[in-house]
Amino acid sequence: MNDDSGFQPIYPAQPPKPERPARPQIWKYVLTVLISVLITFTLTAGAGVLLFLGYSASQETGSDLGLPLDDDPETLAALAKLRAIYDQVDLNYFEDLTDAQMLEAMARGLVDELGNRYTMYLTAEENQQIAESMSGNYSGIGAIVAMNQDSFVEITEVIADSPAEEAGLQVGDLFTKVDGEDVTGFKDVSSVAALVRGEEGTPVGLVIYRPSTAKYVEFTVTRRKITNVSIAYRMLEDGLGYIMIRDFSSGVAANFIAAVQDLEAQGAKHLVFDVRNNTGGYADEVISMLDFLLPSATIATIKGRSDGKAYEKSWTSGASMGVSADMRYAILINGMSASASELFSGCLRDNGKAWLIGEQSFGKGSGTITIELSDGSAINLTNFLYYLPGGDCIEEIGLTPHEEVTLPEDAAGISISRLTLKQDTQLKAAIDYLKTID
Structure with a gap:
């Protein structure tokens, strides 16, 4: 160095x-994205290119381009403008670009400029x-x-x-x-x-x-x-267990359930869940984890749009629980706890199972789908908002902890997993809280 x-x-x-x-x-x-659903989507790229390159503003309409566009004056003017831009780049840009390169740039621009931070071309x-x-x-x-x-x-x-x-x-x-x-x-x-x-x-x-x-x-x-080990756990003291959830990647639910069961076998009555700096993962993993921790309950209500139509549905947990009904949780959050972490924490909070400790979370209350295209590229599209059981949508807001605790200055630059209990004032607060539960 x-x-x-x-x-x-x-x-x-x-x-x-x-x-x-x-x-x-x-x-x-x-x-990681809060909700990442992989959809195979095949594009007939050749036909699309030919139709576009054959466009003439004075003769053709959105239907002629093979696109579901209206034929109103505003749309036709926008198409004419797009063709004019295409021609100018083709003729005057300092590099000689192929048609494929230009269309790739247009594809990225269409998705990236929609004004949503989580919607993008990959x-x-x-x-x-x-x-x-x-x-x-x-x-x-x-x-x-x-x-x-x-x-x-x-x-x-x-x-x-x-x-x-x-x-x-x-x-x-x-x-x-x-x-x-x-x-x-x-x-x-x-x-x-x-x-x-x-x-x-x-x-x-x-x-x-x-x-x-x-x-x-x-x-x-x-x-x-x-x-990347997504789950790390250990016994703390006085019947308390600790589980760090680094992300909600594939397979994390099974590892989480095994960790909870092991800690229970070691005598844990209550648990600390640490989702600090956990920025998300797969929805099905989160749902499986919450289903294990909760009785029959609402996990979230989804309001979005698919196939051109608005929809609303609920995610719920089943009647059977994998843990004692008396078990309670302290959840550690910070400004980099986002999306799936916020769903996990907010759901347990609203169902009366968890006490949140730390700092305001990031605030991603939306879900995206990942649509894979025929050439291996993909688009991430935000297509719904989720509402916690208490009715809150945390998009751009985040979760406010019950107990606000910041880390001391001497903890700066140290990974959470390397903090001592003296340095980790947030974990200390979680232990103190859980000790008060009978």
């Missing part, structure tokens, strides 16, 4: 918030990275990151015994360069992930900005196979 004092910081210790963040996200490196490479990450196995450095509120890629957790931890990377570090390429202007986490990932055993050069010291630091980290 070398101090890179030759760089002049492009932002101070507290990076300025861009006036208009481009595709702001809080997705962690695994790019290349085939980005889509594949999501699938690999959600499986919990990949070759990389073992740093969990998110696009923070200021649109910088920030490390939120360093996996224990990973190359990242061994190299000295810390929670709160911000990526600025990867193998010499400036990534401060990148619009999404997946683009940075594509550079950091690579073949096992190969080195990756990083330049990070460390706000705690207001300095840039260079690292060379050797990639390894990473198995």
Whole structure:
């Protein structure tokens, strides 16, 4: 590790918030979405290209293009404008682009400019990275990151015994360069992930900005196979158990249920669930976990749109519970607890089972579907809002903890899993709360 004092910081210790963040996200490196439903969708790309290139504003309509467009004057004017832009780029852009490249740019623009931060176009490479990450196995450095509120890629957790931890990377570090390429202007986490990932055993050069010291630091980290353990648990004291849920990736529900059962066998009467820095995962995993913890109850009400029609439905748990009806929970949340974490925490809160401790959560109360296209690329579309059992929609609001507790300054830069009980004032508050329950 070398101090890179030759760089002049492009932002101070507290990076300025861009006036208009481009595709702001809080997705962690695994790019989890609250609800990620994979749909196979085949496009007849050849026919689409031919129809578009044959467009003439004065002769053809939306129907002639093979698109379900109205033939009103406003729509025809917009089509004519699009054709004019296409022609100007084709004739005057400094690079000679193929038609396929231009249509790819149009596809990305159509989705990315809808004005919703979670709706976006994914290349085939980005889509594949999501699938690999959600499986919990990949070759990389073992740093969990998110696009923070200021649109910088920030490390939120360093996996224990990973190359990242061994190299000295810390929670709160911000990526600025990867193998010499400036990534401060990148619009999404997946683009940075594509550079950091690579073949096992190969080195990756990083330049990070460390706000705690207001300095840039260079690292060379050797990639390894990473198995991201989504669940970590242990007994605490006085009949209390602790479960850290790092994400809601594939298979986490089964591991969670096994952890709860093991802690119960060891004498746990009440549990602490830690979803700090957990930015989401698969809905079916969350539902399975809540079904295990709850009697017959409402998990959430969904209001959205599908196949051109509005719909509303409820997610519910079954009558049988996997735990004692007397078991209660303290849930630790912070500003990077989002989407699936908020559904999990809010549902248990509203069903009278959990006490929330920590800081205001992020506020993602919407769901997306991931629609895979024939070439491996995909689009993430926000298609519903969810409402907690108490009726709240937390989109852009988040969950307010029952008990607000912040971590001390000496905990900055330390992974949650490495905090001592003295440093982890939020966990200490959870233990104190659960001790008051008979």
